Amino acid sequence: MSLLELTPSGLYCPQADIFIDPWKPVDKAVITHAHADHSRWGMKHYLAHHHSEEVMKLRLGQDINIHTVGYNDPISINGVDISLHPAGHIPGSSQIKLAYKGKIVVVSGDYKVEDDGLSAAFEPVKCHEFVSECTFGLPIYKWESQDLIFQKINTWWKSNADQGRNTVLFAYSLGKAQRIINNLDLSIGEVFAHGAVWNTNQALIANGVKVVDIEKVTQDTPKNRFKGSLIIAPPSAMGTPWMKKFSPYRTGICSGWMNIRGARRRSAADAGFVLSDHADWEGLITAIQATEAEKVYLTHGSTAVFGKYLQEELRIHSVELETLFEGDRLDASED
Structure with a gap:
């Protein structure tokens, strides 16, 4: 060069x-x-x-x-x-x-x-x-259209809610998390954000990016608020004590690596969605x-x-x- x-x-x-x-x-x-x-x-x-x-x-x-x-x-x-x-x-x-x-x-x-x-x-x-x-x-x-992926995510979330389970979805806190938030079916239930995701949302909103402004999970959030809800968190939260407050729950991860057989098993998530x-x-x-x-x-x-x-x-x-x-x-x- x-x-x-x-x-x-x-x-x-x-x-x-x-x-x-x-x-x-x-x-x-x-x-x-x-x-x-x-x-x-x-x-x-x-x-x-x-x-x-x-x-x-x-x-x-x-x-x-x-x-x-x-x-x-x-x-x-x-x-x-x-x-x-x-x-x-x-x-x-x-x-x-x-x-x-x-x-x-x-x-x-x-x-x-x-x-x-x-x-x-x-x-x-x-x-x-x-x-x-x-x-x-x-x-x-080879990615499917995001419309199809979000249809799958919303269907899975509703199924979890109908079974009395909460839903925790792991995604990068910058970019992918906001992409997911903006495409969730809010008629299914409430949506909450891990602090890292919420802080990123606020920074983007301050710069004029259109992101649905959802509530942050705090120590004071009553556990009954999470019933049937979907919580967006970064991958670093997976398997940490922070997760206990959402029990009973199902976990999902959004990543291009979900395209590979076995990646979901290695990630220890209940569901995997090919979203990159x-x-x-x-x-x-x-x-x-x-x-x-x-x-x-x-x-x-x-x-x-x-x-x-x-x-x-x-x-x-x-x-x-x-x-x-x-x-x-x-x-x-x-x-």
Whole structure:
């Protein structure tokens, strides 16, 4: 890479002297989205989308030096035009476009191509070089529509309620939790949030993201309030004493990994729903082809298999990048 280089601190644009999603403290960082593997503590200056501001302050500290911009609102640094474009991953998630002397490089961060109704929908950006995740870069990963998945979730919840059981659903506190909340059938019962989810909801609402404002679970919430309800919690709450207050209950987990036989059993959940905020195999291919990029750099996931497919089947030159980005993890404790 020339406009963009991989350094020990992360992806670096020497012309603009900026890093994109650096994993070590640097002077100037452009952030694709607020998940912990892309937005880290210790940068002197942050640049991100408007919808990421309050969540980043919640996670990194209210005193961080952050400047935010909207989508397609370019700024210029030392001749490099930098702009953010919707990635469709979570609220505020952005593809970072760098344009300099006729060359365009796009760093996608994490993305999905299905419009979830919560995040700004993914918009392909034509470029010469494209940095793409491939968390689910295997042909076995093929997502059903979210409408169908939420129909399954609501049916399962109602069945639990009819049997006198409460429902605890585990999902990342940023992005997936709000996506679920906005698509629940509230005629079935009340919906409550773990503190980590509720705090994230409030940060997003403060930034103008439309999230159904549900009640937080507290020590003072009477146990009878939970009868027939659905509680949204991060995966880190699974199996902790916090869960006792909801008994009797059934548990479910929302993750792209539920696509794999045995993943639900290993997670110890009663139900698994294949819901991911990352692109599946076809989504990755669709997104990459739409960029018309001459070269694609692949990060985290099935980089070898997906890269081989790009080169041998689609005749797109691909290069694997060793980064510290983690993508979707079944055992994630924060996101």
